Amino acid sequence: xxxxxxxxxxxxxxxxxxxxxxxxxxxxxxxxxxxxxxxxxxxxxxxxxxxxxxxxxxxxxxxxxxxxxxxxxxxxxxxxxxxxxxxxxxxxxxxxxxxxxxxxxxxxxxxxxxxxxxxxxxxxxxxxxxxxxxxxxxxxxxxxxxxxxxxxxxxxxxxxxxxxxxxxxxxxxxxxxxxxxxxxxxxxxxxxxxxxxxxxxxxxxxxxxxxxxxxxxxxxxxxxxxxxxxxxxxxxxxxxxxxxxxxxxxxxxxxxxxxxxxxxxxxxxxxxxxxxxxxxxxxxxxxxxxxxxxxxxxxx
Numbered sequence: 016x017x018x019x020x021x022x023x024x025x026x027x028x029x030x031x032x033x034x035x036x037x038x039x040x041x042x043x044x045x046x047x048x049x050x051x052x053x054x055x056x057x058x059x060x061x062x063x064x065x066x067x068x069x070x071x072x073x074x075x076x077x078x079x080x081x082x083x084x085x086x087x088x089x090x091x092x093x094x095x096x097x098x099x100x101x102x103x104x105x106x107x108x109x110x111x112x113x114x115x116x117x118x119x120x121x122x123x124x125x126x127x128x129x130x131x132x133x134x135x136x137x138x139x140x141x142x143x144x145x146x147x148x149x150x151x152x153x154x155x156x157x158x159x160x161x162x163x164x165x166x167x168x169x170x171x172x173x174x175x176x177x178x179x180x181x182x183x184x185x186x187x188x189x190x191x192x193x194x195x196x197x198x199x200x201x202x203x204x205x206x207x208x209x210x211x212x213x214x215x216x217x218x219x220x221x222x223x224x225x226x227x228x229x230x231x232x233x234x235x236x237x238x239x240x241x242x243x244x245x246x247x248x249x250x251x252x253x254x255x256x257x258x259x260x261x262x263x264x265x266x267x268x269x270x271x272x273x274x275x276x277x278x279x280x281x282x283x284x285x286x287x288x289x290x291x292x293x294x295x296x297x298x299x300x301x302x303x304x305x306x307x308x309x310x311x312x313x314x315x
Contacts, residue, residue, distance in 0.1 A: 040076025082142020163196025
């Protein structure tokens with residue numbers, strides 16, 4: 016299989032471990048085209064490579080992924096969502112649900128891959144970035160990572176639905192209604208993710224976990240992953256992932272949401288998120304001890 020050329024990520028292998036690194040560090044690895052398509056292609060490459068047994072996904076720079084880039088009102092998705100420069104709900108729901116073009120379904124390639132996928136999370140892991148990370152089989156984060164869905168307050172709805180399936184009803188409802196984020200440590204404590212460690216130990220912890228998995232036959236790993244996934248698919252995962260992105264499209268186009276994005280275009284993203292999160296005192300408006308350490312950087 017010829018090696019693809021990627022614009023938004025890096026693909027490397029080291030023995031039985033393939034590493035996919037989101038590579039827009041100057042933009043906190045925010046999601047723009049063609050990142051979802053490239054992620055799916057990278058996962059396919061690792062799936063076809065018989066020497067690869069485990070996949071690690073991570074982000075370059077000081078964030079795993081700060082969600083979808085909405086600084087220009089999603090104009091980078093262009094004709095996929097608009098007709099004559101205006102939002103087209105018909106196009107939006109097709110893009111939200113068609114497996115071939117839906118960003119959510121392309122990120123879900125890590126779920127469908129027969130090989131175990133570990134998300135190595137540090138820094139900001141918010142919005143669509145958290146939806147993506149939680150599609151992985153195992154999630155290991157730095158203790159100071161911030162994991163959340165600020166779109167719970169404005170301009171979105173759950174996409175992959177993994178927040179709902181990984182949390183119990185009590186915490187899922189509270190988080191859905193408030194949008195309050197977790198630190199990596201808190202996320203591990205409520206079992207949203209598998210483990211949280213100091214940033215200095217993050218890469219070694221993930222490498223050790225990947226090495227443990229690589230000692231197990233690939234067929235055994237695939238069987239165990241399949242039966243666990245099937246149990247959650249029997250709980251309605253597919254229907255949740257149909258409704259969530261459709262609601263996301265609607266919530267991006269309410270009067271409140273259009274005013275929000277119009278201001279973001281005129282005054283910058285910082286202005287609108289300051290207003291959105293200021294009263295809650297979290298995300299970028301949190302005190303330093305509730306924000307990721309900016310010196311914690313992943314260098315590919």
